[in-house]
Amino acid sequence: MASAKDEDDGGFTAWIEELPGCVSDGATEPEALDNLAEAFRGVTDETRSVMQQRQPSAAAAARFRDGEMNVPKRDRSSVVPEG
Numbered sequence: 001m002a003s004a005k006d007e008d009d010g011g012f013t014a015w016i017e018e019l020p021g022c023v024s025d026g027a028t029e030p031e032a033l034d035n036l037a038e039a040f041r042g043v044t045d046e047t048r049s050v051m052q053q054r055q056p057s058a059a060a061a062a063r064f065r066d067g068e069m070n071v072p073k074r075d076r077s078s079v080v081p082e083g
Helices: 029-054 058-065
Strands: 002-006 012-016 023-026
Touching: 002 029, 012 029, 023 029
Parallel strands: none
Antiparallel strands: 002 012, 012 023
């Protein structure tokens, strides 16, 4: 949810509480909210870019699925008692 506040020194500040750092301002409330929408698009575009960089390639996903990539199992000897 977007919020806007009339500043004592003039202008408005707008922010999205659920998205820390997504804040903007403007001379009027509509301008502040328009600027906030632009800031939101910037945050979501950057998040999308970072998430795409973290996604495995289709070839790597296929190798993992087909068992060609071995993922080592964790050594549980120090966690599970023997016996």
